[in-house]
Amino acid sequence: MSKIVIIGAQWGDEGKGKIVDRLAPDMDAVVRFQGGHNAGHTVSAGGRTYKLKLIPSGILHKNKICLVGNGVVLDPREFCGEMDALSAEGLDLSPRRLKISRKCHLILPYHQALDQAREASKAGARIGTTGRGIGPCYEDKAARVGIRACDLEDFDLLRRKITETLKEKNTLLTSLYGQKNLDPETLIAELKPVAARLAPYLTDVSEELSAVESRGGSILFEGAQGAHLDIDHGTYPYVTSSSTVAGNAAAGAGIAPSRLHRVIGIAKAYTTRVGSGAFPTELTGETGKYIQEKGAEVGTVTGRKRRCGWLDAVILRETVRLCGVNDFALTKLDVLSGLPEVKICTEYVYRGRRINYPPQAENGPAEVEPVYESLPGWQEDLSAARAFSDLPEAARNFVARVETLTDVPVSMISVGANREQTVMRRSVPHPAPSAV
Numbered sequence: 001m002s003k004i005v006i007i008g009a010q011w012g013d014e015g016k017g018k019i020v021d022r023l024a025p026d027m028d029a030v031v032r033f034q035g036g037h038n039a040g041h042t043v044s045a046g047g048r049t050y051k052l053k054l055i056p057s058g059i060l061h062k063n064k065i066c067l068v069g070n071g072v073v074l075d076p077r078e079f080c081g082e083m084d085a086l087s088a089e090g091l092d093l094s095p096r097r098l099k100i101s102r103k104c105h106l107i108l109p110y111h112q113a114l115d116q117a118r119e120a121s122k123a124g125a126r127i128g129t130t131g132r133g134i135g136p137c138y139e140d141k142a143a144r145v146g147i148r149a150c151d152l153e154d155f156d157l158l159r160r161k162i163t164e165t166l167k168e169k170n171t172l173l174t175s176l177y178g179q180k181n182l183d184p185e186t187l188i189a190e191l192k193p194v195a196a197r198l199a200p201y202l203t204d205v206s207e208e209l210s211a212v213e214s215r216g217g218s219i220l221f222e223g224a225q226g227a228h229l230d231i232d233h234g235t236y237p238y239v240t241s242s243s244t245v246a247g248n249a250a251a252g253a254g255i256a257p258s259r260l261h262r263v264i265g266i267a268k269a270y271t272t273r274v275g276s277g278a279f280p281t282e283l284t285g286e287t288g289k290y291i292q293e294k295g296a297e298v299g300t301v302t303g304r305k306r307r308c309g310w311l312d313a314v315i316l317r318e319t320v321r322l323c324g325v326n327d328f329a330l331t332k333l334d335v336l337s338g339l340p341e342v343k344i345c346t347e348y349v350y351r352g353r354r355i356n357y358p359p360q361a362e363n364g365p366a367e368v369e370p371v372y373e374s375l376p377g378w379q380e381d382l383s384a385a386r387a388f389s390d391l392p393e394a395a396r397n398f399v400a401r402v403e404t405l406t407d408v409p410v411s412m413i414s415v416g417a418n419r420e421q422t423v424m425r426r427s428v429p430h431p432a433p434s435a436v
Contacts, residue, residue: 002261003219005249008226009265009319011273013306015331015414016266017041020057020222022422028217030058031067031209033252034242035224036107036134037078045419054079056222059091059098065212067205070103071242071252073137074149076194100198101205102150110169110182111136117177138241149202152195159188206254221249227319235365238277246323265325267316269333272306274299278365281309281345295335310343310372313405318358320408329412330402333395339377342398345370346405375401382415388425
């Protein structure tokens with residue numbers, strides 16, 4: 001019995017979906033614990049590519065219970081659309097194995113309207129939001145005026161809450177942003193067929209997890225985005241609206257933190273970021289373009305090109321500190337093949353002195369200068385590697401240097417998009433179960 005937390009160790013898009021997919025066969029349940037459909041997980045298996053937004057990546061494996069935890073904000077229409085797409089691929093999306101927490105807060109049309117209107121009004125100071133309503137939904141949750149999945153089971157309550165909420169939202173949309181009023185009755189009418197469809201999927205996720213645990217089952221906790229997009233600990237204000245660190249797996253799924261055993265941090269062999277915000281190791285020249293094109297660095301949800309740069313060990317060490325990472329899964333090592341040298345940022349120069357951590361002032365991360373260590377590159381194609389010994393010496397040395405700089409073992413290495421293109425380093429010792 002084990003309970004493993006998967007988190008992104010950078011700014012998201014690290015390949016968490018592939019690692020969850022790789023580990024899911026040995027698990028009994030997979031639970032998503034935060035974020036919304038602003039995050040996408042891409043999994044390639046069996047000659048097909050699946051793009052998942054809300055449904056846990058474990059859905060690709062038979063007989064795995066897949067849960068959407070209370071920490072997720074869920075767009076019910078998007079969820080239904082994702083179910084339709086996966087059902088068309090022949091996957092089992094029955095309520096027997098796919099379940100939604102009744103405590104999930106729902107993203108509704110007024111959240112998206114506000115999100116997009118705000119971003120459009122900021123001109124040159126845009127955050128880089130996906131405009132899908134995630135932030136405004138979390139705002140309503142904190143303000144205690146949110147609509148939860150359980151409200152879909154009581155339309156009298158739903159009507160009262162939406163009607164009251166739209167008094168404020170419509171005032172903002174019309175008076176401040178020059179948008180149209182939203183009609184509560186139209187919105188409620190649109191929700192009725194969605195509510196009927198989702199009703200069989202609603203459950204107490206905390207109780208479901210307890211039941212899996214009581215049977216001696218194993219649970220995988222699937223995070224979205226990355227640790228440095230955390231609302232508290234990320235590069236604020238260029239962050240997401242939820243807590244992305246490992247500790248939130250407990251709160252966002254409904255399980256005691258003492259029950260969590262292991263944290264796996266997913267990190268690319270380089271660094272990427274989507275949208276605005278500081279990026280100390282960003283490469284804007286030919287090397288950055290090479291990585292972007294070879295790594296197919298385009299957002300799963302947004303379709304935007306990702307900014308690319310060298311691996312940042314400062315960021316990874318901060319993730320280790322914040323999340324208690326037990327081991328890393330290093331992805332896209334194959335993308336670095338063909339470069340004459342590869343670099344790792346080992347520390348920063350900030351206001352005239354060297355530091356080993358990201359500065360916390362709002363503009364601090366934008367002011368740092370990275371200090372690099374250069375390593376020899378390699379020319380070999382890594383796609384056929386299945387054991388660590390299959391990698392060229394320079395690639396093995398790169399992995400070893402990551403381990404030394406972070407003081408954390410690398411237990412998995414991805415050398416291609418497909419499920420089987422993964423090096424499992426079974427010789428790397430895993431820590432005994434302990435609380436996060």
